[in-house]
Amino acid sequence: MQQAGASVSVSLPARRYGRLKRPQRRFAYLALAVPMVLLLVFYVVPALASLVLSVFNWNMLSAPKFAGLANFRSLFRDEIFKKAWGNTTYYMAVCTVAQTALGLAGGLVLTRRWLKAKGLFRVVFFVPVVLSMVSVGLIWLWMLDARVGLINIALKFLHLPPQPWLNSPRLAMPCMIVISIWKFTGYNIVLFIAGLQGIPDEYNDAAAVDGANTWQRFRHITLPLLRPTLLFVLITTAIGSFQVFDQIYVMTGTEGAPRFSTMVLGTYMYQHAFDGLRFGYACAFAILMFAFLLVLTVIQLRLVRTESLW
Amino acid sequence: MSTHALRSTARMRPGRWLARGVVCVVLMLAALSVLVPLIWIVLTSLKSLPETYAWPPKWLPAVPQWKNYVMILRKALFGRYYLNSVMVAVLATAGNMFFTSLGGYALAKFEFRGRNFMYLLVVATMMIPTQVTIVPSYVVLRTLKLTNTLQGLILPLLTTGFTLFLMRQFCLGIPDDLLDSGRVDGASEFQIYGKIVLPELGPALASVAIFSFMTAWNDFMWPLIVVDSPKLRTVPLGLAMLKSEQIAQWHLLMAGTVYSIVPVLIVFALMQRQFIQGITLTGIKG
Numbered sequence: 052m053q054q055a056g057a058s059v060s061v062s063l064p065a066r067r068y069g070r071l072k073r074p075q076r077r078f079a080y081l082a083l084a085v086p087m088v089l090l091l092v093f094y095v096v097p098a099l100a101s102l103v104l105s106v107f108n109w110n111m112l113s114a115p116k117f118a119g120l121a122n123f124r125s126l127f128r129d130e131i132f133k134k135a136w137g138n139t140t141y142y143m144a145v146c147t148v149a150q151t152a153l154g155l156a157g158g159l160v161l162t163r164r165w166l167k168a169k170g171l172f173r174v175v176f177f178v179p180v181v182l183s184m185v186s187v188g189l190i191w192l193w194m195l196d197a198r199v200g201l202i203n204i205a206l207k208f209l210h211l212p213p214q215p216w217l218n219s220p221r222l223a224m225p226c227m228i229v230i231s232i233w234k235f236t237g238y239n240i241v242l243f244i245a246g247l248q249g250i251p252d253e254y255n256d257a258a259a260v261d262g263a264n265t266w267q268r269f270r271h272i273t274l275p276l277l278r279p280t281l282l283f284v285l286i287t288t289a290i291g292s293f294q295v296f297d298q299i300y301v302m303t304g305t306e307g308a309p310r311f312s313t314m315v316l317g318t319y320m321y322q323h324a325f326d327g328l329r330f331g332y333a334c335a336f337a338i339l340m341f342a343f344l345l346v347l348t349v350i351q352l353r354l355v356r357t358e359s360l361w
Numbered sequence: 362m363s364t365h366a367l368r369s370t371a372r373m374r375p376g377r378w379l380a381r382g383v384v385c386v387v388l389m390l391a392a393l394s395v396l397v398p399l400i401w402i403v404l405t406s407l408k409s410l411p412e413t414y415a416w417p418p419k420w421l422p423a424v425p426q427w428k429n430y431v432m433i434l435r436k437a438l439f440g441r442y443y444l445n446s447v448m449v450a451v452l453a454t455a456g457n458m459f460f461t462s463l464g465g466y467a468l469a470k471f472e473f474r475g476r477n478f479m480y481l482l483v484v485a486t487m488m489i490p491t492q493v494t495i496v497p498s499y500v501v502l503r504t505l506k507l508t509n510t511l512q513g514l515i516l517p518l519l520t521t522g523f524t525l526f527l528m529r530q531f532c533l534g535i536p537d538d539l540l541d542s543g544r545v546d547g548a549s550e551f552q553i554y555g556k557i558v559l560p561e562l563g564p565a566l567a568s569v570a571i572f573s574f575m576t577a578w579n580d581f582m583w584p585l586i587v588v589d590s591p592k593l594r595t596v597p598l599g600l601a602m603l604k605s606e607q608i609a610q611w612h613l614l615m616a617g618t619v620y621s622i623v624p625v626l627i628v629f630a631l632m633q634r635q636f637i638q639g640i641t642l643t644g645i646k647g
Contacts, residue, residue, distance in 0.1 A: 078550035079471035086464035087479060089520040094486040097497035104497065111500070157391075160384055174633050175392045178399075181629045181636070183579035185597040186621045189604060190398050193405065193611055201401050204418050233394065238640065245641035294490050297581040301601050317492060317582075324496045325586060337493040344490055 098341075105335035110328040122335035132336075134311050135319040138224060139293060142315065145228050146235075146292040151284050153232065154239025155277075161240065162247045173244065176237035184234070188301035191230045192217070217303060220312040227298060227313060235291070239284050246280030247273070282355045286348055293344060296321065316340055399622075406430070406615035413611045429616040436607065439620055441592055442599035448511060449595060450577040453518035457573040458566055460520050465528025466558050470540060480529070486522035491582070499586050509589045518577050524569045527642075531565035532558065568639035571632070578625060596621050 105122055109115035126132050157176065161169045179187060194201045195216040203213035217223050250273060258268045274281075296317035299307070305322045307314025316336065324333035405413055406429055408422040433439055468480055498517060499508070507513035535558060543553040559566075581597040588594055594602065603617045629636060 075471060075550055076473045079467040079473050079476075082463040082467035082554075083479060086460045086520040086525055087482070089460070089516070090482060090486050090522060090525075092501060093498050093517040094489055094494055094522065095482065097494035097501065098489050100497035100500070101493045111503075160388060163384075165381065166384075172388060172392060173637065175395050177633070177637065178395055178626070178629065181575060181579075181625050182622050183581065183597045183600075183625070185579075185581050185600050186618050189600065189614060189618045190402050192604075193402060193615060194398055196611075199414055199416070199418060201398070237395075241637055241640045290490065294492060296491075297597075300581075300585075301604065320492055320496075321582075330496055330500070333496050337490075337496065341490055341493045345488070348488070 101334040101337050101341075103334075104331050105338045107331040109330040111330060112328070115331065118331060122332050123339075125332065126335055126339065131307075131311060131314060131319065135307070135314045135316050138307075138311075138313065139295070139315045139317075142224060142228055142231075142295060143289055143292045146231050147285060147289045149228070149232050150236050150239050150288050150292075151281070153236045154243050154284060155281070157236065157240035158243025158247050159273075161244055173237075173241065176240050178237070179234045180238045182234070184297035185301050187230065187234050188298050191226075191233075192302050195226060218309055220310045223303060223309055223313045227295075227302070230298065231292060231295070235288070239288065242280055242284055243277070246277050250276045278355060282352065285351055285355065289347060289351065290344055293340070293347075402615045402618055405612060406619050408612050410610065410612055426612065429612050430620070433603075433613055433616045433620065436613070437599060437603050437617070438591060438594070439596075439599060439617065442594050442596045443620075443624075445511065445514075445593055446578055446595040446597075449514045449518075450574050453515045453577040454570055454573040456515070456519040457521065457524055458569050461524040461528045461569060462532075462559065462562055462566060463554060464520070464525050465530075466532045466554055468525075468529040469532035470535070470537070483522045483525050483529070487526060495582065495586065502587060508587055509593060510587075511593065513587045514580075514584055514593075514595070515577075517583065518573065518580075521573075521576075524572060527568060528562070528565055531562060535561050564638065564642055567635050568642045571636055571639045574628075575625075 104115070106117065106119060107115040108118045108122070160166065161173055163169075182190075195203075197203060197213070197215050197218060200216070202216070206213045214222055216226055254272050254276075255268050258272055263271070294317055295315050299305075299313055299315050299318050300321070303309075303313040305318045305326070307318060320333050320336045320340075323329045323336065404421060407425040407427070408419070409426050412419050412422055468476065468483070502508050502513050502516075505513075507516065539557050539561070540553055543557050548556065578595075579597060580595070581601065584595045584598045585601070588598060591599075591602070600617055600621050604614060607613050607617075
């Protein structure tokens with residue numbers, strides 16, 4: 052690698068930098084001191100602490116009491132926990148599929164040569180991404196108001212029955228999903244546009260000359276080359292949606308009304324940790340969530356890597 | 362380009378025109394789905410309370426109630442919330458840019474014992490979901506007696522695995538010759554960082570800046586946990602509290618929401634190219 056060493060003055064050895072030179076190594080350690088400490092203090096140590104705390108009972112006021120696997124056993128018997136798990140998984144599955152598919156569709160549309168004002172559309176779709184989830188929650192709380200929300204006004208205008216939306220156990224969670232799609236799809240669209248722009252036009256053009264139709268070009272050129280982006284979008288969307296909290300907290304509160312249909316793992320855990328002061332229980336929660344996400348990520352990696360999937 | 366001749370519009374089948382038409386319509390509807398709610402909340406914020414509940418619905422207020430915006434300031438310390446958000450976001454962003462560029466440079470261009478371990482650590486932290494760290498992080502903060510402080514809000518944002526990773530990836534692309542020439546010229550390592558490396562990192566710094574700023578400004582769960590006193594609330598927290606304090610006062614709530622989103626929208630409008638470039642960069646490097 053280093054031929055430069057030969058042409059440079061004798062004060063620099065021909066070997067790679069950093070390995071021998073003390074001032075450089077010192078610089079590297081200094082440079083990384085603060086970032087590493089911060090990462091340790093706010094990520095690594097808490098993660099390990101979660102693992103440890105999950106086998107204790109702790110209310111922050113008195114000393115932690117060892118509880119063995121009691122927390123995990125209670126979790127498996129906790130009906131609300133199971134409901135929250137189901138809700139969160141349902142939310143995550145639909146959000147991931149929808150936001151990825153729509154992101155891909157949007158990305159494809161916004162990279163067509165014949166379309167004008169692509170940049171403008173891209174910006175418009177991205178606007179919800181930059182808004183805080185709290186504002187988005189309030190905006191839609193108002194839009195979905197049962198009496199005077201814009202959605203129900205529109206429905207009445209079309210002579211369709213207005214729906215109780217967030218007050219209906221059946222409709223509340225789907226509303227949350229749609230809102231999440233509204234907010235985050237623009238982000239995936241931008242990612243897919245970037246991925247698609249990385250595919251040279253010549254490939255598609257050559258295939259067109261050879262007689263491939265649109266679907267064939269998509270399946271054999273676009274999709275395989277888009278695999279890294281697809282993987283990235285799938286994983287980040289899944290992980291992100293699984294951790295949903297802000298939206299639920301602001302719109303339907305930590306009780307997961309109506310009738311627990313919007314209770315998610317994030318809010319239920321928050322309830323236990325900060326309302327109920329059951330930190331050990333909350334940590335057991337978190338560990339299970341982590342394990343699940345880990346398995347999910349591995350599955351996703353495996354699935355998208357398989358050649359035979361397409 | 363000869364390939365354009367293959368798809369010249371003169372020879373397109375009517376089916377293709379139809380498909381394109383449908384796509385355009387769907388696109389416009391999607392764009393409207395973004396714009397209409399935003400317009401609606403602005404309109405609502407300018408109505409009086411009876412007008413917001415009027416039936417049949419009134420689209421425009423009879424007289425724009427600008428005083429709603431003033432009332433919000435009186436009912437909640439929104440000015441204070443803004444100040445807090447700005448301080449947290451600016452300091453967190455500046456800090457993040459500094460620490461991760463320095464750290465990323467060190468990880469990318471230096472060899473030392475423990476380097477690979479540190480790199481793996483960085484990657485690992487990106488995989489950890491928030492819920493796993495947030496409860497013990499709060500305990501850590503309590504031990505440091507930093508709960509209910511601005512420092513407590515800023516500290517976790519000063520370095521994130523994601524931004525550090527991004528910086529490292531970017532620094533890998535800096536040619537070693539540039540760094541060598543600096544060393545030959547007798548520059549100290551820190552001078553090399555400042556004069557050679559930093560200028561090369563332009564797009565990456567912009568990405569990190571945007572991400573950090575947005576994360577810090579829109580963050581909700583952490584301030585919710587850390588902040589007790591109303592004087593230290595950030596804008597998202599203030600808005601959420603407003604909702605529970607001003608129940609059903611939708612005209613006021615919408616004014617508060619407009620307050621929250623206007624700064625972000627302005628920043629976005631001014632910098633949308635950098636925003637989108639920043640996201641694109643992370644997608645490519647990520």
